[in-house]
Amino acid sequence: MAQLDNVTPLFKDLAKIEHDQNVACHDCSLYRLCLPLGLHNNDLVKLDTIIKRSNSYQRNQSLFTADKNFISIYVVRSGSFKTTIAASDGREQITGFYFPGEFIGLDAIHQKAYESTAEALESSTVCELPFEQMQEIGKEMPQLQIQMLTRLSKELASDKGLMLLLGKKTADEKLASFLLSLSKRFHARGFSAVDFHLSMSRSDIANHLGLAVETVSRLFSRFQEEQLIRISGKEISLLDMEKLEVLCGE
Amino acid sequence: MAQLDNVTPLFKDLAKIEHDQNVACHDCSLYRLCLPLGLHNNDLVKLDTIIKRSNSYQRNQSLFTADKNFISIYVVRSGSFKTTIAASDGREQITGFYFPGEFIGLDAIHQKAYESTAEALESSTVCELPFEQMQEIGKEMPQLQIQMLTRLSKELASDKGLMLLLGKKTADEKLASFLLSLSKRFHARGFSAVDFHLSMSRSDIANHLGLAVETVSRLFSRFQEEQLIRISGKEISLLDMEKLEVLCGE
DNA sequence: CGCTTTTATTGACCTAGATCATGGTCAGAA
DNA sequence: TTCTGACCATGATCTAGGTCAATAAAAGCG
The missing domain is CATH 2.60.120.10 (Jelly Rolls)
Structure with missing residues (x-):
């Protein structure tokens, strides 16, 4: 098995x-x-x-x-x-x-x-x-x-x-929390915790986190500039787990 | 019984x-x-x-x-x-x-x-x-x-x-939804659906709804001006259930 | 009871993130 | 291969609701 x-x-x-x-x-x-x-x-x-x-x-x-x-x-x-x-x-x-x-x-x-x-x-x-x-x-x-x-x-x-x-976190914290939640769940399933595929659209992510699509797009871009992630379309790599952990505040 | x-x-x-x-x-x-x-x-x-x-x-x-x-x-x-x-x-x-x-x-x-x-x-x-x-x-x-x-x-x-x-409603809708939720629960317990006592503070309400205390205070005042409720300290009366129902959007 | 602390109200101002607008990219259809 | 429609990125602007400040009203409490 x-x-x-x-x-x-x-x-x-x-x-x-x-x-x-x-x-x-x-x-x-x-x-x-x-x-x-x-x-x-x-x-x-x-x-x-x-x-x-x-x-x-x-x-x-x-x-x-x-x-x-x-x-x-x-x-x-x-x-x-x-x-x-x-x-x-x-x-x-x-x-x-x-x-x-x-x-x-x-x-x-x-x-x-x-x-x-x-x-x-x-x-x-x-x-x-x-x-x-x-x-x-x-x-x-x-x-x-x-x-x-x-x-x-x-x-x-x-x-x-x-x-x-939804009630207390800023946009940055929301996105970081979301990415880490995915990461943990993929990892538990035997997949990479740092490289994965986002099966949902930007607008689904935004909706789920109580944000506008534009905000999610901008955050992905900024997180990339700040070397936290690398993202290309639906493929994402988490480059700095520590900073992401701090960002999400739990 | x-x-x-x-x-x-x-x-x-x-x-x-x-x-x-x-x-x-x-x-x-x-x-x-x-x-x-x-x-x-x-x-x-x-x-x-x-x-x-x-x-x-x-x-x-x-x-x-x-x-x-x-x-x-x-x-x-x-x-x-x-x-x-x-x-x-x-x-x-x-x-x-x-x-x-x-x-x-x-x-x-x-x-x-x-x-x-x-x-x-x-x-x-x-x-x-x-x-x-x-x-x-x-x-x-x-x-x-x-x-x-x-x-x-x-x-x-x-x-x-x-x-x-938390994710999609405006402040008005949040408060209206909250009041109606309390109303229904009190009613199910054999209490009045329109007159009841708020055992939680304004800041607890605000926190729960993802708002600032000041916003809750202002909304209570405005709802009162608009004849939707009557409120005095922790005692509240819902005066217009229909409008509140519409406001909360479900 | 008056004194202190907490809680609530109201106004003035500000900002995070929404909305609007434009253009780019990519996948599927013909 | 071009066309079409959905999706995505990014800049400019706006606003709902947050923050700050001052005051008032309750609630504890010695």
Whole structure:
């Protein structure tokens, strides 16, 4: 079984992971990051039977939209997604970007309907976990329940961090924080922490951070002048992690 | 058993609810809003045995602080609390206000330590739910597990809403949204949706909404001139719910 | 109760970042 | 290969809301 923590693949693009569409959890390279961690073998087999793996999405295609009935939670398998909520007048806030092993749709459990929209940023695949069935098999798998709670809690904590970012940080700090968050997540997936590919547009980044596109563009340029990063289109290298860490202020 | 949904107590101050410190879940006036909803009677009794009800907190006293080991989740019983996260340089963001029946500490599950600080806004009491024991009895109570997931999911959804507020709304919209959120929560607890008491300071409100205190003060004054509200110190009346609803843009 | 500290209000001024405007670049379609 | 539309960069200008300052009103407290 691949232990991604210890390897750095040559490709930087998460969409390029060639997943056998039907590889079971215990053979999946995301095993260490995903839900099944800590489950015993026969529990894993049972979990495998309810997971749907058929789904594949193109850039801009949506996984679900607001007000659609909540049926499943999704785990990103390859590629990436963004989730968005909308105000009545059409203004939108991107509430998160999601990479392989991360869960989408957890905020929909409580009222049986999605409140946000999830959209692929590139060609992507997901594992679909039908929630009712999860609860059913969860009755005999306390470890699975704990995993779910842990996941929810983790997203909650990261959202609180985002509230600090949106409410209190300057534009520079916002962008630095964002880049380091990506860096850490890529690193945890076995990719380079310093060279990576931005699958989202400048305007998605701006929206997510509560900034204007122009500001993000200017900041990328300035960070480059200041030797903090090197950026060319969607390819970015973080040149000075220490300064970036200081800048983001945590 | 009190069905708070149908009554409007004369007092407006949540701290003034006179709770018998030791009343069991099935006799608690918060029953319909709280965790036990949907549990069978003997499950409820079992839950009761692990809940600690001794705790009482004064204004400014903290329930827990960041980096303290995570042991329990807390449910507000009377009064109110705020939670805060801090950046390295001391800047703080108030991530939420919590009223009777609401859960505090859910974001700490995933890494066994609190990441934020929780502090009483007035004399308050809580029920303490030791997490390990909850998980233990949860093994035989699927309904309890679902309740927990639902709670987490609900907070997640409301945090996404807060991200929209912080990232995209104007100062007016922020304040209107905040007032309506309080209104709905008080109403759900059997209190007036239009007359209530603000247990938090202007600067807490400002901090939470990503504004300066002065801006909040000015907005309160202007909203009053425009006949949207009447405010005097910490007592507020919402005079024009329709306009406030429109203003908040959802 | 008066004294001190904290909290709230209001005005004058300023700035970070938004908005507007223009031109450049790149990818896909014909 | 040119065309088209989305995306990106950068300069000029503007403004919502922050900061600073002074005062007033509450809230603790000996």
